[in-house]
Amino acid sequence: DVRVTQSPAFLSASVGDRVTITCRTSQSISSFFAWYQQKPGRAPKLLIYAASTLLSGVPSRFSGSGSGTEFTLTITNLQPDDFATYYCQQLNSYPSTFGQGTRLEMK
Amino acid sequence: EVQLVESGGGLVQPGGSLRLSCAASGFTFKEYYMSWVRQAPGKGLEWVGNIEKDGSDQHYGDSVRGRFTISRDNAKSSLHLQMNSLRVEDTAVYYCARGNWGWNCDHWGQGILVTVSS
Numbered sequence: 732d733v734r735v736t737q738s739p740a741f742l743s744a745s746v747g748d749r750v751t752i753t754c755r756t757s758q759s760i761s762s763f764f765a766w767y768q769q770k771p772g773r774a775p776k777l778l779i780y781a782a783s784t785l786l787s788g789v790p791s792r793f794s795g796s797g798s799g800t801e802f803t804l805t806i807t808n809l810q811p812d813d814f815a816t817y818y819c820q821q822l823n824s825y826p827s828t829f830g831q832g833t834r835l836e837m838k
Numbered sequence: 839e840v841q842l843v844e845s846g847g848g849l850v851q852p853g854g855s856l857r858l859s860c861a862a863s864g865f866t867f868k869e870y871y872m873s874w875v876r877q878a879p880g881k882g883l884e885w886v887g888n889i890e891k892d893g894s895d896q897h898y899g900d901s902v903r904g905r906f907t908i909s910r911d912n913a914k915s916s917l918h919l920q921m922n923s924l925r926v927e928d929t930a931v932y933y934c935a936r937g938n939w940g941w942n943c944d945h946w947g948q949g950i951l952v953t954v955s956s
Contacts, residue, residue, distance in 0.1 A: 767943075777943055780940075
């Protein structure tokens with residue numbers, strides 16, 4: 732199985748900041764990678780697929796990059812609505828696996 | 839508007855069985871992969887499994903393989919998760935999700951709680 736290691740587990744930032752979340756996979760997975768945002772008590776929301784393709788309607792301050800074994804989610808100019816938990820997911824091979832999550836909190 | 843509504847959750851004893859359903863609307867159900875994802879209380883997301891568009895193949899996470907079965911009824915736009923030999927560690931909110939551009943989960947249900955406890 733492909734293991735996904737997400738870091739950091741917690742991130743404290745302020746409105747207007749730029750933050751980066753990283754996921755590393757135990758083997759190369761090309762670009763079959765997605766990022767989700769989840770708010771308390773809500774279902775996750777897909778932000779990015781194919782490592783860097785922004786879902787329609789997702790603000791352009793979100794961006795994804797990477798291929799192979801290292802992937803990043805970057806949020807520039809943080810807005811109050813962005814404070815949430817973020818998960819990555821590899822979709823290269825079964826079983827699909829999620830990262831452990833990054834909780835983004837307001838400083 | 840895409841809608842996914844889970845049902846069938848509740849309290850079950852260890853070793854018991856439960857069947858979850860997910861009613862889909864607002865899209866052509868048979869054209870999409872469908873997945874189940876769960877989240878234990880206070881924990882992260884765990885991929886349970888998915889099923890191909892025509893139901894011909896299913897794939898499962900390691901922790902549920904051999905105990906859970908995913909099925910679908912394309913005529914009724916419904917997805918199911920049969921859970922057998924339930925364990926305390928299966929306690930979670932279970933989400934059904936639509937797969938797009940492959941298996942990316944682009945729409946999710948509201949989730950349903952399954953509690954396994956004696």
